[in-house]
Structures are given as structure tokens and as C-alpha cells.
Amino acid sequence: MTATADTQAGPITIETQPSRRKRKSSKFVQALPYLIPALALYGYFVVYPMIDAVRLSFFQWSGFRTESPVFVGLDNYVRLFTEDPVFWKALQNSVIWVVLSLLVPTLLALLLALGLNRKMRGRNLMRSIFYIPSVFASITVAAMWRWIYNPTLGLVNQVLEAVGLESWTRTWLGDPEIALYSVFAASIWQAVGFSMVLFLAGLQTVPHELIDAAKVDGANAWQVFRNVTLPALRPTTVVVVILTIINSLKVFDLVVGMTGGGPAQSTQVLALWSYTQSFTNHSFGMGGAVATVLLILSLALVIPYMAWSMKGEDK
Amino acid sequence: MSTALTTPVGADLARKNHTPPPGPAVGQRDWVGIGLWIALVVSCALWAAPFLLMFLTSAKTNADINQSAAWTLPETWNWANYSEAVETGxxxxxxxxxxxxxxxxxxxxxxxxxxxxxxxxxxxxxxxxxxxxxxxxxxxxxxxxxxxxxxxxxxxxxxxxxxxxxxxxxxxxxxxxxxxxxxxxxxxxxxxxxxxxxxxxxxxxxxxxxxxxxxxxxxxxxxxxxxxxxxxxxxxxxxxxxxxxxxxxxxxxxxxxxxxxxxxxxxxxxxxxxxxxxxxxxxxxxxxxxxxxxxxxxxxx
Incomplete structure (x- = not known):
């Protein structure tokens, strides 16, 4: 079927290039078989559940099949915004997580990539050491870091005691003031390698001639970085920033594995709170409302940035 | 690299008058490179520490874990943990x-x-x-x-x-x-x-x-x-x-x-x-x- 369409389309395009519209619509028919499997899966298992989460946020439903959802309008949102302090904590933590992730691991990854882009002894080994944490499952990383943070037997407190800093020892995951940052430290350890690899790949696209030319013109290292390397890294930076935002908003495994959201909900984040509302508190409506907030937050953060970066590319 | 192939003289000149392009340290004064290397090695050690700890712990008995410091070698290498891991998991x-x-x-x-x-x-x-x-x-x-x-x-x-x-x-x-x-x-x-x-x-x-x-x-x-x-x-x-x-x-x-x-x-x-x-x-x-x-x-x- 597609074969006949092809043999017709071929000569037409070469000879006369008639109505563009006809050509384009026949191309759409041609494209359909390639698109359908992806779009069907994507529509049914990704888009539909997301829309359904938004829909359910206007209903009250326990999630059991025996019960049917009851329409309650905006009740869930009113409850969420006025009677649910955990939601505000989760929202605050998610925002903190995004901001910190954009600052700390991203900058660190860029520095590491710049460093490890030079030829030096042990370069490949060092790249691997920084990258390998990111192939470990987050849930196992969480278990590993719980062990590291163990109040009495864990590495961190034992090292602090050994070097005479007993006063610095903490119950790293038990203190509501610092638990979030303790979990975040584990995420730095895990996430840096991936961004580093992206930056390293980006650095391979920086034209050598430009760097050499800048140096011949007397530019110092900072000027070369500022005016040659950094602009060339722009597409990479866009990807790293977008992926970092997305990964920060969906942080789940690490929190579940290290604190479960506690102590006293101090490490609660939106993705986990939505899950907890739906599955632990059996309130799919509230869970849907939290999910909707998370959806809006994700789109609000990512889409403007993407639009801005695409605009920049057109110039 | 490609410039060196086509115009060796020019490249040589550039190398004398300016800091060499990133590459193996030529001659003296690559203190920046050495400092950078040391900083990277230290960070690497920091990054590798959790793995080392994991490996050491994986070969310790419970008593050993409770008694000795986290970074010490196991008193006896208790490989039985691995078969227990396969079983429990x-x-x-x-x-x-x-x-x-x-x-x-x-x-x-x-x-x-x-x-x-x-x-x-x-x-x-x-x-x-x-x-x-x-x-x-x-x-x-x-x-x-x-x-x-x-x-x-x-x-x-x-x-x-x-x-x-x-x-x-x-x-x-x-x-x-x-x-x-x-x-x-x-x-x-x-x-x-x-x-x-x-x-x-x-x-x-x-x-x-x-x-x-x-x-x-x-x-x-x-x-x-x-x-x-x-x-x-x-x-x-x-x-x-x-x-x-x-x-x-x-x-x-x-x-x-x-x-x-x-x-x-x-x-x-x-x-x-x-x-x-x-x-x-x-x-x-x-x-x-x-x-x-x-x-x-x-x-x-």
C-alpha cells in the first residue's frame, strides 16, 4: 500500500511540484503507520492518565472500583490550599529542590566537565567514577545513604568523631531542620555525573579553531570561556537545565527510600504527596489536585524556558 | 591538532607565545594543570567513598559492623552476606x-x-x-x-x-x-x-x-x-x-x-x-x- 503511494509521490515532486497541500496530506497518510504505535501508547498510558488526574481533582473518590467518584467542584482545591499544611511544605520543598539543583549540581557538573575535558592522567577513570552513581537505582542510592547517615554507625558521623568534630555530628535524617538537605546531598552525588557527561559531549562541539584564534588574539582563559566556550555550550545548557528541572520535580525514590517524607513531613515533596494522598489516604481527588498543581508547575517552568531557547536558536 | 599538521611553524610559534591549548603539560609552569588534577583526584576520592564503604560493609558480619569503624577492613571477609542477599532479595x-x-x-x-x-x-x-x-x-x-x-x-x-x-x-x-x-x-x-x-x-x-x-x-x-x-x-x-x-x-x-x-x-x-x-x-x-x-x-x- 505504502509502496504504490511512494512510486506516485516520487515523480510528482521532481517534475512539477503541484499543490503543496496535496503532497503534504499524502505524506501524512504515509507517516501514519510509523506514528500510530507511538501515539497510541503515549496517548493511552501517558496523556490520558494525566488528563484523568486533572479530572479526578474535581471529584471525591477512594480509588476502589466498588465506589464511583462524586463530583465536588473545587472542594479539593479549597481543602488543599486552606486545610493542608503538608501541601504547602511539599510545594516549598519542591521549589527549593529545583532551585538548589539548578545551582549546585549543574555548576559542579560544568566545572567537572571543563576539568575532565583536558588531557590528563586517569581522565577516563575519573569520568567513570563521577558517572557511575547515576546508573545505580535511586532506591538503592537511598538505602546506601541511609547507611552513610546512620547516627551511630554511619560513615559521616564516625568520620566527624574521628577528626574531633563531635559537635558537628547530627541525626542527619532525623532532624526536620536539615533532613531535606541531607537527602539533597545524596542527590548531588547521584546526579552530577549525568549532567557532566552532557556537558562533556557539548564541549566536543566547541570549535578548536575559535579557541586557538581567541588565544592568539591574547584572550585569557576566562575570556575564552566567557566568549567562546560558553556560547557554544548554549544548546547543551538548555538540555541540562530542562532535564534538571524535570528530574527535580519528579524526585520520589530518594525521598521514599531515605525518609518517607518525614520526619514530621519535613522532606515531603509534591510528587510523593500526590502519591500519598491517592494511595495511602485513599483520596484520589486530593491526589489529583496535588498532581494538577505539579503539572501546572512543571509546564510553567519548562515551556517558557524552551520557547525562549528556541527563539534564541533562530537568530 | 589539525593546525599543527598543516602549519607546524605557526603552531610552534603560538605555543611559545601563549599558553598551550589543553593537552599534556609541556615543560614547566603548568601549575594550573597540576592543581586542577589534584582537586579532581580529591573530588574523585570523595565520590568513590560511598562505593568503598558499600563494598566493605557488604563483607562484614553484623558484629563487625557494630564494633569497628566504618572504614576499617572486615575482620573476616564474610562473603556469606552475598548468598544471603540473593536469598533475601x-x-x-x-x-x-x-x-x-x-x-x-x-x-x-x-x-x-x-x-x-x-x-x-x-x-x-x-x-x-x-x-x-x-x-x-x-x-x-x-x-x-x-x-x-x-x-x-x-x-x-x-x-x-x-x-x-x-x-x-x-x-x-x-x-x-x-x-x-x-x-x-x-x-x-x-x-x-x-x-x-x-x-x-x-x-x-x-x-x-x-x-x-x-x-x-x-x-x-x-x-x-x-x-x-x-x-x-x-x-x-x-x-x-x-x-x-x-x-x-x-x-x-x-x-x-x-x-x-x-x-x-x-x-x-x-x-x-x-x-x-x-x-x-x-x-x-x-x-x-x-x-x-x-x-x-x-x-x-
């Missing part, structure tokens, strides 16, 4: 489940994504920008948003708590990002290749299968690693959709090591190390594709 079973899912999901998902990316990037039908935009949005949204409804969907399909019921959403959630990356890669392939094949009478499928896909091999290899790793490690959906222990994947088995009596750290650390072997193998096998052009091309998307 039900590793033959959970590992088989994870492997089966990954072996089906990863190639199939990549093929489906590649076909869609081919259609969007090369066939340039009328709405291809809209389709791409809709897919791009999907790759940017946290999966946890749809978990509740996904649970109900699988319930109504009667696929809850089954491997098939995990493979389908896994496929769906992997596709958007892959399409997005492959689109950037395929778009960069020059038109002439495809046109000459078309003039020779190749069908669209042959162009996809024999012209475009082989050219996308580096990107596909990089995506293969990423996808295998994230499939093997996936936790949120697995914990939502799987109930009975016989269907568990490897990440779910981590919880078996903590009971109300506490956590058995020796076997737990052994299990974490064992559970990462398949992803490490895949990473090492495809490593050469990873840093090279593959992601550079992917990044441009």
Missing part, C-alpha cells in the same frame, strides 16, 4: 523479572520511538510540528502525575500486578524523550541520501530501515544505555502497579532487607552491588558511543 526471581521486562521493553520501545521520529523528522507531513510539540510536553512532565489514574486504568484492563501491565506503561513513558532526541538527530541527516534512495525506487520502509536507522546508530546506542538503566532502576511505577512478591522487580526487593528488627546492612549492601551488575555491563559495553558524537547530536535536538 529473591534475586534470581526479581532479577529474571527485571531482565525480561528490560529485554522486551528497551528494543521494542526504541524501535517504536525511532519509527515515530522518522515520520516526524523525515516525512515532514503537515502537522509534524504539532505532533512533536505534544510529544515534547509529555517528555517533560513528572510521571507521578498520572500514577493514580494509571493504577485505575491497569485495574480496569485487568493488567494490575503483572509483567505485561508494567511493560506497556514503561514503553509509553520511555517513548517521548527518545522521539525528542532522535528527532534532533534524524533532522540533521542530509536530504540527498534519502532522495537518491527514493529515485532508485526504495520504499519508505526500506529508506527507514536501511538508510536512516543505520545512520542513527550512535544515538540509538546512547538511548539504549539510558533506557536500559532507567528501566532496570524504575521504582515509582513498579511499586504502584505490582503487588505480589513473585512479580517484583529488583528495585522493589530493597525493602526486604529492613524489618521491624532493623536493617541487615551487610546483605543489603551486597544486594545493592549485585543489583547494579547488569546496568554496569550495559554501560561498559556501549560506553564508547556514550560520550562521543551520540549525545552531542542528541543534545542539539
Amino acid at each position: 529473591d534475586l534470581w526471581n526479581t532479577g529474571a523479572n527485571s531482565l525480561l521486562i528490560a529485554v522486551i521493553k528497551v528494543p521494542l520501545g526504541l524501535f517504536i520511538a525511532a519509527a515515530a521520529a522518522f515520520a516526524i523528522a523525515r516525512l515532514r507531513f503537515k502537522f509534524h510540528r504539532i505532533v512533536l510539540g505534544v510529544i515534547a510536553v509529555g517528555s517533560m512532565v513528572p510521571i507521578q502525575i498520572g500514577l493514580g489514574p494509571l493504577f485505575s486504568t491497569m485495574l480496569s484492563l485487568d493488567l494490575l500486578d503483572s509483567r505485561m501491565g508494567l511493560i506497556l506503561p514503561y514503553l509509553a513513558f520511555g517513548i517521548p524523550y527518545q522521539i525528542f532526541v532522535l528527532y534532533g538527530f534524524l533532522r540533521a541527516i542530509p536530504d540527498e541520501l534519502e532522495e537518491s534512495a527514493r529515485i532508485d525506487g526504495a520504499s519508505t520502509f526500506r529508506i527507514f530501515w536501511q538508510v536512516i536507522l543505520p545512520l542513527a546508530k550512535p544515538a540509538l546506542a546512547a538511548l539504549f544505555i539510558l533506557d536500559f538503566v532507567s528501566t532496570w532502576n524504575e521504582y515509582a511505577m513498579a511499586t504502584t502497579l505490582l503487588r505480589s512478591q513473585e512479580n517484583w522487580t529488583v528495585p522493589l526487593a530493597v525493602q526486604s532487607f529492613s524489618t521491624q528488627h532493623g536493617t541487615s546492612y551487610g546483605p543489603l549492601n551486597a544486594f545493592i552491588l549485585l543489583s547494579a551488575i547488569p546496568v554496569l555491563i550495559v554501560y561498559l559495553m556501549f560506553q564508547r558511543y556514550f560520550v562521543s558524537g551520540a549525545l552531542a547530536g542528541a543534545v542539539k535536538g
